[in-house]
Amino acid sequence: MTRRFIFLLVAIVMILPMYFQFSIGKVHASPSTKGYYNAIEKIPEGSTVLVSFDFDPGSKPEIEPTARATIWHLLRRNVKIVCMSLWETAPVLAVEILGSVTKQFEKQTGKKIEYGKDWCYLGFRPGKYSVIVGLGESIYTQYRTDFYGKKTDELPIMKDIKSLKDFPLLIDFGAGNPGPETWIQMATDKFKIDFICATTAVVEPTYQQYISTGQLKGMVGAMRGAGEYEQLVGINDKGTAGVNAISLGQLLIVVLIILGNILKK
Amino acid sequence: MVFLKRNLPLLICFVGGLFFALTFYSPTKFSSYSRDMGSNAFNIISAIGTFFGILYVIVYNVDRVRKGDKGFGFSLILIVALFVTFVSALFSHGEYLTLEGQLSGIGWIFMYMYVPLQATMFSLLGFFIASAAYRAFRIKNYLSLILFLTATIVILGRIPFVNDLYKLVAGQHAIPLSEYVSWILQNPSMIAQRAIQIGITLGMVVVSIKTILGIDKSWLGKE
Numbered sequence: 001m002t003r004r005f006i007f008l009l010v011a012i013v014m015i016l017p018m019y020f021q022f023s024i025g026k027v028h029a030s031p032s033t034k035g036y037y038n039a040i041e042k043i044p045e046g047s048t049v050l051v052s053f054d055f056d057p058g059s060k061p062e063i064e065p066t067a068r069a070t071i072w073h074l075l076r077r078n079v080k081i082v083c084m085s086l087w088e089t090a091p092v093l094a095v096e097i098l099g100s101v102t103k104q105f106e107k108q109t110g111k112k113i114e115y116g117k118d119w120c121y122l123g124f125r126p127g128k129y130s131v132i133v134g135l136g137e138s139i140y141t142q143y144r145t146d147f148y149g150k151k152t153d154e155l156p157i158m159k160d161i162k163s164l165k166d167f168p169l170l171i172d173f174g175a176g177n178p179g180p181e182t183w184i185q186m187a188t189d190k191f192k193i194d195f196i197c198a199t200t201a202v203v204e205p206t207y208q209q210y211i212s213t214g215q216l217k218g219m220v221g222a223m224r225g226a227g228e229y230e231q232l233v234g235i236n237d238k239g240t241a242g243v244n245a246i247s248l249g250q251l252l253i254v255v256l257i258i259l260g261n262i263l264k265k
Numbered sequence: 266m267v268f269l270k271r272n273l274p275l276l277i278c279f280v281g282g283l284f285f286a287l288t289f290y291s292p293t294k295f296s297s298y299s300r301d302m303g304s305n306a307f308n309i310i311s312a313i314g315t316f317f318g319i320l321y322v323i324v325y326n327v328d329r330v331r332k333g334d335k336g337f338g339f340s341l342i343l344i345v346a347l348f349v350t351f352v353s354a355l356f357s358h359g360e361y362l363t364l365e366g367q368l369s370g371i372g373w374i375f376m377y378m379y380v381p382l383q384a385t386m387f388s389l390l391g392f393f394i395a396s397a398a399y400r401a402f403r404i405k406n407y408l409s410l411i412l413f414l415t416a417t418i419v420i421l422g423r424i425p426f427v428n429d430l431y432k433l434v435a436g437q438h439a440i441p442l443s444e445y446v447s448w449i450l451q452n453p454s455m456i457a458q459r460a461i462q463i464g465i466t467l468g469m470v471v472v473s474i475k476t477i478l479g480i481d482k483s484w485l486g487k488e
Contacts, residue, residue: 006392006396006399007392009395010391010392010395011392014391023425024425024426025424025425025426025427025428025429026425026429027425028425028428028443030423030443030447031447056383057379057381057382057383057384058383058384058386059387060380060384061384061387091361092361092368092372092375092376092380093380095362096376126304127307127308130300130304133289133297133300134297134300141301148362205450205454205458206462208455209455209458209459209462212455224423243425244425247423247424247425247426249391249395250423250424251420251424251427252395253394253395253398253420254416254421256395256399257398257402257413259399260401260402260403261402261404
């Protein structure tokens with residue numbers, strides 16, 4: 001079996017489910033995905049949550065579906081969203097996701113979503129650990145203005161927000177460092193804030209330990225988790241299509257290992 | 266000269282390292298202010314470092330193009346891309362969005378060139394993993410067999426139709442395949458993850474202490 005043939009097989013197996021959007025069985029949500037969903041369901045309506053976009057274009061395909069579904073879920077629950085980034089590569093991605101989801105939500109539900117009142121994006125701030133520690137003391141020392149240059153303390157959404165302690169829930173779309181682990185070490189344990197995250201397949205096993213200790217209330221792991229979460233939220237988007245493609249891709253890998261051991265003995 | 270080249274950097278490292286480490290444990294305004302100042306200083310130093318890095322990349326690649334070295338075309342592409350990105354960023358005032366909320370020049374380059382290129386590079390991994398699975402994963406002894414069986418259970422247990430198939434074969438009251446996956450991830454896998462994590466953290470603490478105290482001087486370069 002040549003390398004080219006394997007590459008062709010992978011391409012077929014990955015593209016077909018994405019293109020034709022067919023299902024290969026009912027997606028069952030894992031306990032960590034259910035934990036993620038339940039943490040959002042538990043927030044009282046009208047609360048304000050902090051969402052940190054900490055990923056880059058390389059991890060976008062894995063994290064973006066969850067990010068979209070989460071923003072949708074929060075808007076549907078009438079929860080206000082304050083967003084920020086610790087990665088310099090995230091702002092354009094964050095603005096695109098937030099802009100398109102809020103527009104789509106307005107179109108489908110007819111509900112008016114206002115910038116500054118229902119959501120805001122503070123942008124990227126360099127400093128990693130020190131930014132998180134600083135946010136624990138005061139948001140306004142770290143973000144004097146938002147991404148669009150408006151004064152942060154003049155945004156209606158920030159009226160009752162002084163520091164991290166004022167958020168009942170923190171959500172991190174994190175692909176590495178700084179990311180979920182940094183938030184746990186520097187803030188969520190210290191300020192007793194509920195914390196959930198969406199992450200990539202590479203780092204998902206590393207963060208599993210925080211689920212069992214209760215430091216993470218829930219986690220959506222990569223494209224598979226995104227598909228599970230989309231099913232819980234009740235939407236059918238990139239995550240659901242991705243689960244099928246990834247499932248077939250992984251099945252192909254198992255078959256290839258077995259074939260490799262039989263044919264090349 | 267020895268003082269400037271070795272003793273002064275060691276002194277700055279000792280005082281700075283100790284001071285900034287302590288600010289994380291001291292909830293005062295002075296600590297907060299110092300940490301912010303330190304963070305800004307770090308950003309400025311990083312920016313200066315990046316500037317010299319880019320300067321070196323330009324000089325090196327211009328030299329390659331001038332000499333017509335093998336593969337000089339790649340150097341040419343790099344120089345042109347660097348120049349176009351720089352000019353776009355300059356005209357966009359470093360902002361990704363215009364005042365009308367549209368993508369600026371640098372925003373367009375990021376969204377429609379950098380994003381697809383990086384996603385492509387990352388997705389290529391899938392092809393190489395599949396190829397490596399066929400060519401390199403040899404079940405030669407019982408340890409590799411255990412690894413293969415564990416990985417297979419984890420992979421298959423997370424595939425929707427395999428779960429449905431397992432239920433049909435094992436019966437509705439059998440323990441779901443996903444429970445086995447959870448057990449593997451929550452027990453043997455996590456034991457290894459925690460051991461690695463604790464090892465890395467202890468290593469980082471030791472290296473940090475050695476650097477701050479001047480025991481490890483490798484970062485200063487050769488004498």
